[in-house]
Amino acid sequence: MSEKEFFGTAADILNVYIPVIGAVKLLVGEIYHIYENAECNKELCLIMVDRVKAAEYSMEKMIRNIKKKNEDFRDKSYYLTFERFKNNLTQIKKYTKSVSKLKGYKRFLHSTDVKNKFDQLRDDFDRFMVDLNFVIDDSNAIDREEESQRVDKSLKEVKDSLKQLNDKLDEGFNQADDKLGGFKQVCDKIDLVAQHIDYMQLTKQGDEKNYIDPSELSEPIKQNFRCIIFKTLYKSTIEVACKSIFIYGQNEYEMSILRKLSLSPQILKFYGHSVVDSYQVMILEWAELGNLKELYDKHDIPWTRKIQIAKDILLGLLFLRTVNVFHQDVRCENVFVLRDLSVKLGNFGFVKEVNCGNAIDVRLKPCLARWMAPELIKKYLGQSQRVYAFNCEMFSFGMLLWELCYEKLPYAEWNANQITDHVLAGKRERVLKGKFKNPDDREIQLDFIKIIQDAWCHQPELRITITALRQRFEDLANKFPILLDVPPLYKNEELDLDGLKSGDSILENDYPEIEEETPKEEVVPVIPLKDGIDLHKKKEYESAWKCFKQNAELNNPVAKYWVGYYLLYGHRGEKDPIQAKKYFKEAADEHNHSESQCRYAVSLLGELGKETDKTAKDELRKEIILYFELAANNPENRNVDAMYYLGDIYVAGKLRVTKDELRGLNYLRLAANLNNERAIALLIKDK
Structure with a gap:
């Protein structure tokens, strides 16, 4: 029988295709949702979304064609x-x-691999669209070279952002106490911090009360400063702030x-809690100049310093x-200014760990509505079920700007x-637009205005990502450095920031209403x-093997x-x-x-003993560590099991890694806490 042989009525054909059509339509929606909530690489995600939207349109057309008994659907190879x-x-x-x-974030340190994977998925998608006779709008086709440049730029923004953050964390490590021990030798600071925090969360370490004996605190230097601090x-x-705790x-x-x-170094340091004059207090890093709102109420801030x-x-x-933490209350009053005019985030009263139910719910109050994203306002008015996402934080940052x-x-x-x-x-x-004597100030303000508009877009998915935003400010800082001959602060109201003092301010944009978008060889179904x-x-x-083999041949990675x-x-x-090993690598x-x-x-461990070439052995060791870390930190x-292997490797200095007992023990404790018997046995043995 030919593969085109009729195998049933239109209804029969539809019954065969309905499960897979439903699955595809669901995937299209999920991919679009991911794009809406993207924190970085939004351009890359958008390229994929543009394609899957075309697939969604073709789904509807396909169903109509099935009902018309289109012969393509009787073809086994088509199915x-x-x-x-x-x-x-x-x-x-x-x-x-x-x-x-x-x-x-580790994948961004290997952006070539990320780009290659993108190319592979995109090329496969485009080929399937052609093979399935799906609609491709040639008038909207994106030039491949331009598309490639967009992806390169997106990946570079993320990589540069994380590198800058990694460098900044050096300051934190230089000031950290001894509890991190051998962690300080690790080159990758972000990985270290993430592992340290994950360790505390999984093993409940670090949740000790951090009580500071009152004898370690001097008499208050300033009382009732800023009400409760x-x-x-x-x-x-060490100069510290004592913040009253009314309900412990x-x-x-x-x-x-x-x-x-x-x-x-960008987070206000927390030392612990104590009792001062019978009051429960949190002990925090002292911000000599108060918060950013207090600073701009007393002084005008030069534009280069605002950058x-x-x-x-x-x-x-x-x-x-x-x-994986949301601040949830991003505004100038929660940014604190140190003596040298550096700033740090503080006031974590509404902080929320992602996927954690212990966070305080943000209620709609006049003091918060000023910075609150429209989708969040809808939620607290009972008009939407959307959850807090990073796009909400970016909107608040736009309002802070x-x-x-x-x-x-x-x-x-x-x-409200x-x-x-x-x-x-x-x-x-x-x-x-303000009125400034210095033309640089005018140019900086115009750049701020453009960034503000990119951050407070009505549709969450259109807001600028944090990595692209960081790059914009990095470019501004390079173009407009803080000059030594410029005062660190100006007198209050010295600058005409909105042009209203002169009476002829130019309205840049009053934002008309934005409408929200309201999207007979029988063909045997795959098991x-x-x-x-x-x-x-x-x-x-x-x-089971027949099912796995069938799905693997259809390029299902889990089946592989x-x-x-x-x-x-x-x-x-x-x-x-x-x-x-080949199938494991692909999956x-x-x-x-x-x-x-x-x-x-x-499987690579087994190869290591057989390899005789020194260079090849070194490469194998690196790959083994890489894949164990990807698995342990997935x-x-x-x-x-990967946690156990890494713990054993680092504790004993195996595979020629630098011996790091503390790091290895933390991996072993993580594994033991999740009931890994080998890790438990090794920890008992090492006691």
Whole structure:
């Protein structure tokens, strides 16, 4: 029988295709959702979204064609191509999710690999679109060279941002106490901080009360300073702020987060808590000049210094994203200014760890509505179910920039109802051009205005990413450095920031209302992978193997893991460790699959003893460590066995790594805490 032979009515055909069509349409929606919430590499995600939108349109057209008995759908090869297309979209979803988040940033240090993977997925997608006769709008086709440049730029922004953050963390390490011990030798500072925080979270270490004996504090130097904060000395030399705790339990969550953020030089340092004059207090780094709002109320801030202030705030937010934390209250009043005019993020009263239910819920108050994103306003008005995402934080940062730009509260004379109605209508604060003697000041303000508009877009997915934003301020700082002959601060109201003093300010944009977008060889259906896993659990290995092999041939990465597993253990015949390693590698790279990453690393351990070439052995060692670390630190499913292997390697200095007992013990404790028997045994043995 030919592959084109009729195998049923139009309804029969539709029944065969409906599951895979539904899966594809669901994947399209999920990819678009990932793009909406992207923290970085938004351009790269957008390129993928443009393609999957075309696929979504073709889905609707395809269903209509099935009903018209289009002969393509009777072709077995067409159906299998459609299954491969579904797997391609699954990989695109996984890929866009991975590159859109700063957590698990290591991949950006190998941006060539990220780019190559993008090229592969894009090329496969375009080929499937052609094979399936899907609609491709040639008038909107993107020039490949231009597209490649956009991807390169996006990856460079992320890599440069993380490198700058990594360099900044050096300051934190130089000031850190001895509890990090051998961690200080690790080159990759962000990786170290992320591991240290993960260790505290999983093992509950670092949640000790951090109580400071009152005898270590001097008598208050300034009492009732800024209402609930006063200054004193810690250990006779360190200037600290004592912040009153009115309800002790209310601040427990905030303090538990602050303990984990002390290494960033852009976060106000937390020392612990104590009792002063019978008052419970938190002990924090002292900010001599108060908060940023207090500073601009007393002084005009030079534009070149505003650039540096914005850069430092962004680095603080960038650090929070790498350790999966939202500030949730980004405004000038929560940015603190030290004696040298450097700034740090503070006031973590609304802080939230991503995917953690302990955070305080942000309620709609006049003091917060001024900086609140429209989608968040809708949520607290009961008009939406959207959760807090980093796009909300970027909107707040845009409002903070407006506040810094004009040195006044947004919507200063308005009540909460006026603000919410205005913002939900797509309108924003007035953006005015100031009057300045120095032409550089005019140019900087215009750049600020453009950045503000990019940050407070009504649609969350259109807001600028933090890495692109950091690059904009980096370029501004290079172009307009802080000059020695410029005063550090000006007298209050010396600058005409909005042009209103002269009476002829130019209105840059009053934001008209923005409308929100309101998207007979019978063809035997492929056995779903989950059914194959169920068959494996029942020890029906032959049937399970057919499912895994069928899905692997359709380029399903998880199915490739299972094929590798069967080949490794010989569940359906002879063992084939060489082919097993090949499948593990493909699943590890294509799906960021932690079990495959670990098993691939283990398979390389077997090769290491057979290799005789020194250079090749060194490369093998590097690859083994890399894949164990990818598995152990996998943001979606951390592999316990990989934690054990890394712990054993670092404690004993195996594979010629620099011996680092503290780092190794932390990996072992993480594994033991997750009930890894080998890690538990090794820890007992080393006691």
